[in-house]
Amino acid sequence: VKTEDQKLHLDLERCLAPALEDLPTPRLVVYRRRVEENIRRMRSYLEAVAPGSGLGHLRPHAKTHKCRWATELLAASGVSKHKCTPNELDMLLEAGARDVFVAYPLLLPQARRLAERVARFPEARIAAQVGGEEHARMLARAAREQGVEIDCYLDLDVGSGRTGMPPASAPELARAIRDAGLFEGLRLRGLHAYDGHNHSPDPGERAACAREAMAALVAGLRALERAGIPVERLIVAGSPGFEPCLEELVVRHGVEAEVDVSPGTWIFWDSGYERLMPAKFEMAALLLARVMDRPRGDLSTLDMGYKRWAIDQGPLELFSRRGLTVAKTSEEHTVIRHEPDDRPALGAPILAAPRHVCPTVNLWESFTLVGRDGAIEWPAVPIEARNR
Numbered sequence: 001v002k003t004e005d006q007k008l009h010l011d012l013e014r015c016l017a018p019a020l021e022d023l024p025t026p027r028l029v030v031y032r033r034r035v036e037e038n039i040r041r042m043r044s045y046l047e048a049v050a051p052g053s054g055l056g057h058l059r060p061h062a063k064t065h066k067c068r069w070a071t072e073l074l075a076a077s078g079v080s081k082h083k084c085t086p087n088e089l090d091m092l093l094e095a096g097a098r099d100v101f102v103a104y105p106l107l108l109p110q111a112r113r114l115a116e117r118v119a120r121f122p123e124a125r126i127a128a129q130v131g132g133e134e135h136a137r138m139l140a141r142a143a144r145e146q147g148v149e150i151d152c153y154l155d156l157d158v159g160s161g162r163t164g165m166p167p168a169s170a171p172e173l174a175r176a177i178r179d180a181g182l183f184e185g186l187r188l189r190g191l192h193a194y195d196g197h198n199h200s201p202d203p204g205e206r207a208a209c210a211r212e213a214m215a216a217l218v219a220g221l222r223a224l225e226r227a228g229i230p231v232e233r234l235i236v237a238g239s240p241g242f243e244p245c246l247e248e249l250v251v252r253h254g255v256e257a258e259v260d261v262s263p264g265t266w267i268f269w270d271s272g273y274e275r276l277m278p279a280k281f282e283m284a285a286l287l288l289a290r291v292m293d294r295p296r297g298d299l300s301t302l303d304m305g306y307k308r309w310a311i312d313q314g315p316l317e318l319f320s321r322r323g324l325t326v327a328k329t330s331e332e333h334t335v336i337r338h339e340p341d342d343r344p345a346l347g348a349p350i351l352a353a354p355r356h357v358c359p360t361v362n363l364w365e366s367f368t369l370v371g372r373d374g375a376i377e378w379p380a381v382p383i384e385a386r387n388r
């Protein structure tokens, strides 16, 4: 673990490009080369499971990057499908995305908002999640009010216990949607199953969790097939389970439906997932701060508190300088502990890896982009879907 920690800290130290020296702090910094490397790695992981498929199985979740810049970079890499919450839908559409699945249970006001976008972007495929009969009814009502048809995916709870229905209830709702009536305005496209509980640091345990979750999904799929209800597509998984889930569906079960995997964090990565899955992707979004006070020999204070880094998974744990731990945190300050004889200078820049990158990105209005040559690419990149 010590050697690993050492490597990680060196990795961040290398990111302290001279171009960052004079920047006002704090700020969020994104490294173009690293994001591109993550896209390259994603392609090779997916190819290893499904040779020849390129990025064809990928439907990345926009909740992590929340910005047009990443959406366009993904498009330039050949990614045309996206997943989001209602918060990123407009950003994606404005960035040119035309195949978007909104993976969130919609009540009537949000269903109406989605239906309005379906009407406004007739050339786009905007699909919604349906977690049960009541959701289906609200979505159908919104569709009829707008005079549109809305593609939908039944959300199955395959173990995470957060949203969705038991796979066994899928056929009944699918049949009701097919038979229209109350649900006129909906078009069933497929099934969504997110294994959000798949969080073991052990790859074998992650694979076992994915196997169980996908077996539950396939049970639902087969029941629909037996009922004569076509299922075009399955949308599954996040960053910990995308490979075993894909493997289960396309290799082991040989499903005929299209399979999309929907990781989000992979594009920027963070220290939380790095602990679970060392070196799987590169940490591409870092926080730049400076030592702005030195209250005691063993304590220094950074000019950035948890208004700028998400604290939900605990304090920052990885810095560009060796031997730092967080002693205390508040809104605008992060106090770091170090050896008294290894005191950073006042004004010293320090990079920190976000522990949970998705809510961290949400705390910034823009990020500073470091180009491949280490120079800053101005202007700052707006995070259009932030603050939501």
Ligand SMILES: Cc1ncc(COP(=O)(O)O)c(C=O)c1O
Residues within 6 Å of the ligand: 061, 103, 194, 196, 237, 238, 239, 240, 262, 263, 264, 265, 266
């Ligand atoms: C429904 C859904 N799909 C996909 C993802 C992406 O997962 P990850 O952050 O592990 O990449 C999330 C993350 O919260 C999610 O809620």
